[in-house]
Amino acid sequence: MTNTNVSANKPTATIVHESPSPLRVWWMKTNVRYDIAMNSSIIILNIAAILYMKFTKIPFNEVAESWIAYVMGRICNNIGFVIFLHLLYCISTRLALFVVLHFCLPYWLWYIATSTITGLLLCELRDWWKFVNQPQSVAVDQKNRT
Template structure:
């Protein structure tokens, strides 16, 4: 082996590193709001269908107000359709994923339908199911409400508080009379 061959073997090979970013579809599918909308829609549709089948099998009449039931059903389907359209638009336009509130409003309408059906079955069942589900409603709207409305207000308050404590913690000038 000659000196030239050893030097050529010792040279590091140049390699190209390609940095891959995740695909839009993968980013879209990993969105927690989309997963929440999808799972909650499946749960609500399943519970509503089960309540309707139970009412048909046991010949239970609708005792709830039919007008509000039809109104909630119409809103549920329209908000669900708009939610699907916004999510499909969000595949190409990431900013459209911020419109997930339509799905949450649709879920509230679906919950209203379910509570109407449960009230027709038994007012106690509606109460037993309605109280815990009202906690879900509050929890489902805290994060979007914070990000849409309250984040800027809390940021301003925290900046003011930080400035106040910075002023308070500054060393004070003391004059000593001798």
């Protein structure tokens, strides 16, 4: 009598588990290499920008575009901070509340103070430069002229 069990007639084979080894070197993973490359390039660009700003005299005069760029930079900084807080709120409401109370409230108070003071100082500086650069009249004594 033959065996009618179908599984007994099938040849047996060893199954090779092809998942990556947990002992695989961490720097061989593509995501880690990509993150290291991108973070390195961002750090290098930031250092180059900071050194350029430090060693190059960038004039901030009364040109309207420079004032607009200053204000737009402040606005974009605020928008980025609000987006950051929204992402924190999506993660955890308690975390967002903690960050707002411990970091944002003092930041906003300092922001308002520096915004108003900086604006007033720039207006005073502009008025002073207008006064200094206006044409000067000099009295000339006609009798002592030879």
